[in-house]
Amino acid sequence: MRQTKFTLALLTAVAVLAGCGGSTNSAGDQTPKFKYSAQVSFGDSLSDVGTYAVGTVLALKGGKFNINGNSVATNPALTGKNWTELMAAQLNLPAPCPAMTGLNGNAAKGLSVPVVNNPGCYGYGQGGARVTNPVGPGNALTGSDLGALTVPVATQIKNHLAAVGGKFKGDELVFVMAGGNDALMQLGTLSAGATKTGQDKFASTLVGLLASGATSPATAAQAIGIAMATESARAGHTDESVVGAAVGAAAIQAGNSSVASPAVYGPMVVTAKAAATTAGSDYAKANGPAAVVAMGVAGAELVALVKTQIIANGATRVVVNNLPDLGTTPNGLSQSAETQGLINLMVKTFNDQLNAGLASEAKVVLVDVFSVSHDQATNPAPYGLTNVKDMACDLSVAKNPLESSLACNAANLVAGDVSHYQFADSVHPTPFGYLLLARYVTERLVVKGWM
Secondary structure (H helix, E strand, O other), X not given: OHHHHHHHHHHHHHHHOOOOOOOEXXXXXXXXXXXXXXXXEEEOHHHOOOOOOOHHHXXXXXXXXXXXXXXXXXXXXXXXXXXXXXXXXXXXXXXOOEOEEEEEOOHHHOOEEEEEEOOOOOEOOOOOOOOOOOOOOOOHHHOOXXXXXXXXXXXXXXXXXXXXXXXXXXXXXXXXXXXXXXXXXXXHHHHHHHHHHHHHHHHHHHHHHHHOOOOOHHHHHHHHHHHHHHHHHOOOOOHHHHHHHHHHHHHOOOOOHHHHOHHHHHHHHHHHHHHHHHHHHHHHHHHHHHHHHHHHHHHHHHHHHHHHHHHOOOOOOEXXXXXXXXXXOHHHHOOOHHHHHHHHHHHHHHHHHHHHHHOOOOOEEEEOHHHHHHHHHHOOHHHOOOEEEEEOEOOOOOOOOOOOHHHOEHHHEOOOOOOXXXXXXXXXXXXXXXXXXXXXXXXXXXXXXXX
16 A cells, blocks of 8 residues: 555656756646745755765765765756756756865865855755754764754754744745664664773783783783773774783783683683673663654754744744655665664654654655655666665775765766665765656645645
8 A cells, every 4th residue: 555655646746856956847837826925944964965064065067965076968867956946946946055165174185165144045954953052964063074053953943933034934945854863873873982992891801801811810900901001092993903912911920821812812802802892782772762862852842943933933834844755765774683773763763752742744845765765675666766775886095085975976876777775875866866756845835826
């Protein structure tokens, strides 16, 4: 039933959103029923129309989280446009421009560019932006060289209201799509904690085992621990070099020379690794529920922003996209089954908040991107998708110094025809993927009577 429903929805949308826009075609008049004065978009990288198209990013022919550059002359699907740009074309509105540009990153790498506010530009979406938290992926405070601005949606809305006199006119079409970076940051924090816990357990277990045969185990353990810590702090260290330092320190302890033999220390390393894996997994299980709760909070915050800051300030037509199926992205597919389950629960919890708070709001169209993206991942052929698991962009440092779709273009794609791939990098769509999203949003607007 679900496959049939979304396939029919797609076919309907294809008839509505022909190509990249335009008011008429051979199928008849497609002029939108309602004339919008402007398109205003709040969100993250999926809606970013060029916040970071400056400095080195621009020099690398990048700037959007996509396959950058218009290559329709060689491949009609490689438009370089995201869904908000396609929607503006469909609405006969000017191409959206970024409300803010700049970077706060590594100056030596050309990633520190003054922040500029662009009057009259209402594309507020920024790569890395979260719902209310100002520190998202790529922000300098995470240690990233990129120095992404990651202005949260709450501040994006505040900035827009300040720019237009405190009120929406009521004849704008407002797009809101966020929450993905909240999920990524929660997962990153959880992963870092699990990794640190596992590393600590590995070290303590191995130290104890290596020191157990010494004349003075306590003295040996102290020396071995210092050797491991010193090597771990050295730039360029490896897991093997850390183990080697520990074994070396253990072997010179009184009564412990036999531990230098691989036959002796080898099983100890295996035991320590097993203990580390268990400890990391236990940490993730214990702290995963907190990540789910945090996503529920983020969803509730987004609902509040839509109601109290957008609708309450005069907006009458607001489109809110829920989170797509993050578990079926290349990043999600690379995770363990346990982590995939957690991702699914986090996304569901966020989307449930949106549904509870906005589904019955007359001035909101809540677009179920999750369901259609899940259908695309499991039933790609009717959508024209040829690959829904792999990345179209070659993210090797040699070809893509930023290792992101932010610097992806026709010159650094993987071999073969990627025009109908779903994903440019581990989480971001290709131009064709964005086209599918625009088509589905259009279909929902037609059903609502807003187009």
